[in-house]
Amino acid sequence: MESGSVTTPFGRRSVTLGMLASQAAARKIEPGQSIDKWKLYRALCEARPLLGITDRALAILNALLSFYPKAELSEDNGLIVFPSNAQLSLRAHGMAEQTIRRHLSTLIEAGLLIRKDSPNGKRYARKEQGGELREAFGFSLAPLLVRAEEIERLAAEVVAERMHLQRLRERLTLCRRDVAKLIEMALEEGAAGDWSTIHLHFRNVVEQLPRSPSAEQIAATLDELEMLREEILNQLEMQAKTHNPSGNAQQSERHIQNSNPQSITELEPSFEPKQGAPADDRSAGRDEPTARVLKDEGKSEPVSGARAASTANTALKSFPLGLVLQACPEIMAYGPQGSIGTWRDLMAAAVVVRSMLGVSPSAYEEACDIMGAENAATVIACVLERAGHINSAGGYLRDLTRRAERGEFAIGPMLLALARTNSPIRGKTG
Structure with a gap:
């Protein structure tokens, strides 16, 4: 079980205010609070851009969660995992130990893990005579449990933004197709107008869009193409009306x-x-x-x-x-x-x-x-x-x-x- 005292890192690693803040937040776990560890991990993968962690760091976190014996993260089951770097390397598909240490530091700086070092810096656990854990030294998963709601909210924001971007891309694709086919039809039908200049403007608008545009860039391009499509439709409809037979x-x-x-x-x-x-x-x-x-x-x-x-x-x-x-x-x-x-x-x-x-x-x-x-x-x-x-x-x-x-x-x-x-x-x- 975890103690309520502040822990400092072993060796030359210094303590920071961020570490103290993470440890203080980890002590605010509500009684009976629990969450499925793999559901939380999937939310972490979605929220990764907003949390500032890499996919390699998530691979290390996945390995750490695999050492947690229960499916539900809860304080009653203990929140310390203590695998060695060699064991972590095996479950992280042979990742080098130096790389593992770097990504562990990234997870700690992001406030997703707390390091609880033993007196000699080793990771181990002491058990009672009945086999129950009395004290463990390694990495505490308590910040994940405390920040579960925040992580799920961030994941929902990322998913919503991705869906918004996908809808904008779909609208842009449809609008581009409409404008291209309307100009092609005007040229084939011999409609009056400077269609070469209009087509040049259309190509300029499309080519200004970068290869990986943001939602704001797509929205701006979409507004311009929708305006161009409306102008082309107005011109073609006006010509269609004027060609109606009269007496x-x-x-x-x-x-x-x-x-x-x-x-x-x-x-x-x-x-x-x-x-x-x-x-x-x-x-x-x-x-x-x-x-x-x-x-x-x-x-x-x-x-x-x-x-x-x-x-x-x-x-x-x-x-x-x-x-x-x-x-x-x-x-x-x-x-x-x-x-x-x-x-x-x-x-x-x-x-x-x-x-x-x-x-x-x-x-x-x-x-x-x-x-x-x-x-x-x-x-x-x-x-x-x-x-x-x-x-x-x-x-x-x-x-x-x-x-x-x-x-x-x-x-x-x-x-x-x-x-x-x-x-x-x-x-x-x-």
């Missing part, structure tokens, strides 16, 4: 093209009327893409390259400078005095960045002619932000310029995707 074919065509210019899912190219145009001309400009207008005009007179560029220029929507800087903060370092306060500053920074990215002057001048100086500077800022994912900035800019000239490119999706990525608060825009 007048001409009205149906206008209904398809006349989308809400303030919609957050601004995935289709934006076509704006020329300034000063009559009301009927503005309506027609919204109803039909610029490419179709140019084609119709070409029936009566040839269309010059400058006129086509001017039309694409007015068709490309520009965005506020604040939104551009929020989406593309990297370019601010290249502005005059290391900051950007006006569009003139942004265009000056774009010239510096253009040279740094290896974009030829002719490619940038063509982009300015087709898109406009402000929009070309905005595109350069976006290219700088995504420079690590673009092999040839010059070729990429020329491709965007050609698409803008045909009325097939809008800056909005690229800018909004970067704004969401660089926003300090990941919330749904709009």
Whole structure:
């Protein structure tokens, strides 16, 4: 049986306040308290991350529990086990004695064992004439009995966290599948929108997730993908509604093209009327893409390259400078005095960045002619932000310029995707 006095370790091992606290707590065992030792051990295995012990230390504890003669830990049966290191090594699958001593120290420091050393440091027990143990020297399992409720509570927390993480992973997998298949369907069906930019944003969100993410990281990625899925669904549902047949074919065509210019899912190219145009001309400009207008005009007179560029220029929507800087903060370092306060500053920074990215002057001048100086500077800022994912900035800019000239490119999706990525608060825009 254990004595109620404080015990100090044998040899050069010093006593610590933690040891005294563990011994004081071990004397608070309630009368008649008992617990199944293997049930408690399973809870210890679950709670291991919160207790700060290793799997090797648990293997040693398993060996110690195997030397306890009863299935139930209780003070009435005694709580001291006294196997030698050689016996422990046999039951710990041949673990080296030096390793055993190190993990025993870990269990003691974690407050799961108490060392009760004999006068000579050996582990043994004295028995009464009737065979009952009178006194034993070894390791006390009393802290396990005292902390049984705490250990089971910690184990329940670990299990709950693991289940929460598993549910988040399942939701993330389903959301990733939904977004991937919706984008694939949009591309196969030829739905209007800059789906390559949307797919690039989707891949960026997915690839930013580490190999072993925490629950917080998965939740943040899940929120962003759910927002993206909702935007894609809104865009596709809007297009599906606009393609419903009506009584007048001409009205149906206008209904398809006349989308809400303030919609957050601004995935289709934006076509704006020329300034000063009559009301009927503005309506027609919204109803039909610029490419179709140019084609119709070409029936009566040839269309010059400058006129086509001017039309694409007015068709490309520009965005506020604040939104551009929020989406593309990297370019601010290249502005005059290391900051950007006006569009003139942004265009000056774009010239510096253009040279740094290896974009030829002719490619940038063509982009300015087709898109406009402000929009070309905005595109350069976006290219700088995504420079690590673009092999040839010059070729990429020329491709965007050609698409803008045909009325097939809008800056909005690229800018909004970067704004969401660089926003300090990941919330749904709009």
